[in-house]
Amino acid sequence: MAVISRDVVIVGAGPSGLTAATELRKSGLTVAVLEARDRVGGRTWTGDIDNAMIEIGGQWLSPHHTAALALVRELGLETFSRYRDGESVYLAADGTRQQFVGEGFPAPAETAAEINRLIALLDDLAAEVGAEAPWAHPRAAELDSVPFSIWLERQSDNEYARETVSFFVAGAMLTKPAHTFSALQALHMAAAQGSYTALATDTFMLDKRVIGGMQQVSQRLAASLGADVHLGAPVRRVQWSDAGVTVFADGDLEVRADRVVLAVPPNLYSAISFDPPLPRRRHQMYQHMSFGFVVKVHAVYDTPFWREKGLSGTGFSDTDIVSEVYDNTNHGADNGAMVGFIAHEQADAYFAMGPAERKRAALDCLVRYLGPEAADPVVFYESDWGSEEWTRGAYGVSFDLGGMTRYGHDHRDPIGPMHFACSDLAGHGFQHVDGAIRMGQAVAAAIVAQRSLV
Ligand code: FDA
Numbered sequence: 001m002a003v004i005s006r007d008v009v010i011v012g013a014g015p016s017g018l019t020a021a022t023e024l025r026k027s028g029l030t031v032a033v034l035e036a037r038d039r040v041g042g043r044t045w046t047g048d049i050d051n052a053m054i055e056i057g058g059q060w061l062s063p064h065h066t067a068a069l070a071l072v073r074e075l076g077l078e079t080f081s082r083y084r085d086g087e088s089v090y091l092a093a094d095g096t097r098q099q100f101v102g103e104g105f106p107a108p109a110e111t112a113a114e115i116n117r118l119i120a121l122l123d124d125l126a127a128e129v130g131a132e133a134p135w136a137h138p139r140a141a142e143l144d145s146v147p148f149s150i151w152l153e154r155q156s157d158n159e160y161a162r163e164t165v166s167f168f169v170a171g172a173m174l175t176k177p178a179h180t181f182s183a184l185q186a187l188h189m190a191a192a193q194g195s196y197t198a199l200a201t202d203t204f205m206l207d208k209r210v211i212g213g214m215q216q217v218s219q220r221l222a223a224s225l226g227a228d229v230h231l232g233a234p235v236r237r238v239q240w241s242d243a244g245v246t247v248f249a250d251g252d253l254e255v256r257a258d259r260v261v262l263a264v265p266p267n268l269y270s271a272i273s274f275d276p277p278l279p280r281r282r283h284q285m286y287q288h289m290s291f292g293f294v295v296k297v298h299a300v301y302d303t304p305f306w307r308e309k310g311l312s313g314t315g316f317s318d319t320d321i322v323s324e325v326y327d328n329t330n331h332g333a334d335n336g337a338m339v340g341f342i343a344h345e346q347a348d349a350y351f352a353m354g355p356a357e358r359k360r361a362a363l364d365c366l367v368r369y370l371g372p373e374a375a376d377p378v379v380f381y382e383s384d385w386g387s388e389e390w391t392r393g394a395y396g397v398s399f400d401l402g403g404m405t406r407y408g409h410d411h412r413d414p415i416g417p418m419h420f421a422c423s424d425l426a427g428h429g430f431q432h433v434d435g436a437i438r439m440g441q442a443v444a445a446a447i448v449a450q451r452s453l454v
């Protein structure tokens with residue numbers, strides 16, 4: 001049995017936990033980070049698959065993600081823009097394929113105007129609701145009691161406009177069907193990324209990538225923390241009282257500390273035994289916070305053949321199995337890479353198939369977007385976060401209907417010596433690397449402030 005004593009023990013070596021540990025260290029506190037996996041980075045994971053560098057998890061940064069961009073720079077990393085020259089492709093419900101330029105899906109003028117009207121309405125409401133405390137808005141209870149799909153039906157008779165507007169937050173962000181989350185949750189996601197317009201603008205949300213991969217943010221933070229990061233150390237039990245905590249991890253590791261930061265997604269708190277148990281309300285609350293689900297499919301080709309055809313590689317469909325595709329070629333690479341997304345109910349249908357059938361279905365869809373050359377990639381890979389024991393979904397965790405007003409106001413509060421940091425608890429940058437970093441910084445600042453009062 002190894003017993004370690006530290007000022008603060010951090011559970012989880014994702015961007016949030018490693019940021020918290022780094023900030024606490026800067027303030028002169030001693031830390032230990034316990035990570036269940038044999039790697040750092042959590043939902044950011046830059047893999048080597050058959051000699052191809054693949055961003056298995058989080059990869060893009062938007063101009064609104066200023067905390068993440070600042071940390072990337074501070075760590076000496078550089079970013080590059082996604083290839084986006086040329087025409088995009090839209091696969092319509094009737095099987096037709098259209099090439100188009102600019103943002104948004106192609107639509108007749110009247111429908112385009114209706115989409116713009118709905119987005120302007122959502123922009124105004126998102127600005128009012130804000131990113132940090134949506135539950136405090138005077139209309140929060142009303143907006144949290146209605147599914148986003150029904151809220152849209154009340155605003156517009158135009159089904160195509162509704163489906164299009166819904167797509168930007170349902171399939172593309174929360175990765176849950178629009179009837180399962182509230183209008184308030186949709187507005188919070190929009191406010192947290194700047195506006196609803198931002199969600200509807202792929203050149204904003206999917207603006208920059210880190211050269212060499214997003215996981216390097218965590219790897220560089222961990223390198224500075226050195227031997228204080230313990231891999232392969234899943235935390236199973238947290239004993240806590242006002243006097244401090246003792247955290248028990250596999251490998252006979254025991255860490256005694258004044259404080260613990262739980263930097264894991266909220267759906268995983270229930271995998272840890274708390275002694276004494278968490279307050280009743282928190283046990284209830286966490287059952288109303290669940291992961292969405294999306295599969296990332298990667299296809300690497302000898303060349304980015306679509307560029308020669310005047311295609312950007314960007315494509316959308318609200319009915320076909322791969323609902324979004326993007327050119328995901330690495331910086332300076334000679335080959336070409338595409339990434340596609342299969343979200344929520346489409347992902348359920350996808351995983352009902354066997355591996356060969358899935359691959360065929362995904363590649364057939366890429367053929368519809370890009371042409372016959374897409375049928376035969378050199379590397380094909382599926383990012384399946386639903387099977388990852390230490391995540392269990394993608395991209396992030398959100399409240400179910402009504403959960404935000406019922407539980408939101410205290411879901412970030414510490415409990416005795418236990419603090420909570422994770423992108424899924426963030427305001428600004430919610431569910432993104434930016435939010436993870438902001439939460440890590442905020443929790444570290446709160447612990448330092450509390451200690452200075454003692
Ligand atoms: P994160 O989940 O990353 O880290 C938590 C850590 O805790 C993990 O390392 C886990 O192993 C560990 N852990 C869990 N239980 C434990 C236990 N009991 N004991 C010890 N350790 C434990 N974001 C973005 O900004 N741009 C993007 O393009 C994308 N795209 C994207 C795609 C996909 C497929 C996914 C899955 C996610 C994204 N994201 C994203 C989201 C982004 O990756 C995510 O918000 C951050 O990684 C969250 O960082 P955290 O540190 O909060 O949690």
